[in-house]
Amino acid sequence: MPGAGGTVRGSQRGGTVLRDSNRRRLLALLQDHGALTRADLVRRSGISRATVSGVVAALLDEGFIREVTPPSGARDGRVGRPSALLTLDPASGAAVGIDVDHDCLRVVVADLSHTVLAEAERPLDIDHDADTAMALAADLMHLVVAEAELDPSQILGVGMALAGPLDHATGRPNPSSISPSWVGVDAAREMQRHVGHIVHIDNDANLGALAESMWGAGRGASEAAYVKVDTGVGAALILGGQLYRGAVGTAGEIGHSTIAEDGPVCRCGNRGCLERFVGTPALLESLRGSHGDLSVHDLLRLAAAGDSGCRRVIGDAGRLIGVQVANLCNLLNPRRVIIGGSLSAAGDILLDPIRASIERCALPMAAATVEVVAGELGDRATVLGALSLVFRQVDPFELKPRRGPVPVARIQPAVKEAVEARPSSGSSSV
Ligand SMILES: [Zn+2]
Known part of the structure; x- marks a missing residue:
């Protein structure tokens, strides 16, 4: 019966499409997260445990992915054998x-x-x-x-x-x-x-922002802002879990917000941009008369040791940055603000004045729901x-999987660090 045959062929096609879709979904998760356990894959994909198990077995057999057993004891204080981690084949590129x-x-x-x-x-x-x-x-x-x-x-x-x-x-x-x-x-x-x-x-x-979202302080935050405070000052916006760039790519440039219309001329051509007051060159310049020529490292070290001038300069920068972050909170209502760049190493010397300005200047509801944290990846975030x-x-299906033993000696120390460092599950070894 043509109709019945068509149904069977249609059903087979449907099964193939679903299988390919499941394979792509699991490979994409490994692509995004680096190393995940089978349980992580089930939770993140919403695919049943039995299906994940079958697809993983096939991908392992075909050489697209590899399985790494973390060293014993590396399991966040939980007892028992640690779960095996799955990754794309490290040798494929x-x-x-x-x-x-x-x-x-x-x-x-x-x-x-x-x-x-x-x-x-x-x-x-x-x-x-x-x-x-x-x-x-x-x-x-x-x-x-x-x-x-x-x-x-x-x-x-x-x-x-x-x-x-x-x-x-x-x-x-x-x-x-x-x-x-x-x-x-x-x-x-x-x-x-x-x-x-x-x-x-x-x-x-x-x-x-992408790095902190994948591996650092932005994990799990779908509405977040990343503010880099360094030689320059800039922000990036994660909205609905995606990086928002704006019409031509200048979204988030809070370093070029005008805070003094008659202020010094900025490299962007305007006057009185935030960056001219809180970028690290401005901070070091304001200390030149009292402290001589300092590096950013010197500034951070002296501030940590209690030097009042260095702490004051960083605190004032935090206050000014915080006013602009408060405006950003009113506009976009982020759940998390991540402070990165070299000055973020000052920790709460910088972060507390930012929090105080948000508390003072943002809408109470926006201020109450935002947390301000330091980036976890430091200078390496970018x-x-x-x-x-x-x-x-990368399209994992276009990679040429290499069959053969996993290069254990190279992989295990890094995976060990990742497992020890990850707060829950599903982290990466970056
Ligand atoms: Zn500017």
Whole structure:
């Protein structure tokens, strides 16, 4: 009977579609989270335990994913054998993250289990030339790839962060971005020419937010703001669990909020921007007369040791930042505000005045529902976020799974750290 045959074929097609959909869902979860247990996959996917078990068995058999047993004892104080962690096959490729900050260059390489294999950092002249910085980044990338004992053919892509706003449509830095030599440069294409791999690009605050959302203080917060306080000041917005960039990519640039119309001229061309008062160069400059030439490290160390001038300067910065964060709370009502960048290492010396300003200036309901926390990834947040740009682009079905033993010696220490560090379950080894 044609109708009956059609139903059976339709049912088979339906089963295949569902199976493929379940495979993609589980692979996407591992892609996003690095290492998860079977129980994590069941909880996060909403797929039944039996189906997850079957799909995982097939993916293991085909070599798309690997299973790693964490060292005994690494289970958040719970008794019994720790659950095995599943990851995409680490041997099937690696991602490179590059962070070109105002005065520092960071490069990191990680495999698809989100295990960092090698990383390096170099100082950068604050008035650096874009081409020089890209050449240095390429050299540093070759260094870390060699240190990780990877063949360049294993690199799946490169994520690059630039400080300051970019035109999201073209990827070109705009005039208020990192330094004059970068303005209008097609940075992704130029960097691709230097490194010979596809380069994805975004700004530093957006990538810091992505990293904190994936691996740090932003986990579980679908409405959040990440505020980077460093040489420059910028924010990134997570709305409905997604990064919000705005029409052309300048959403969240609170560093360029005007706080004094007759204030000093900013690199963006306006006057009296927040960044001119609370960026680390402004803080160090205000201490020059009393403390001499300090580095940010000196400022943080002295503040922690109780130096009243250093604490006052950081506290005043927190108060001013807090007023702008209060405005942001009134506009967007985030549940969590994550403070990152080098100045976040000051902890509550910076965070308490931010909280006080929010309490004073935001709508009471918005102030009552927001928590202000320090980022967990410190100075590495941006470069780790650059990795996530690559992880998000990978199609696990296009990888070439390699059958054979898991490189246990390389994986286990990193996974051990991840398991010990993770507060509940479903963390990564970044
Ligand atoms: Zn400005």
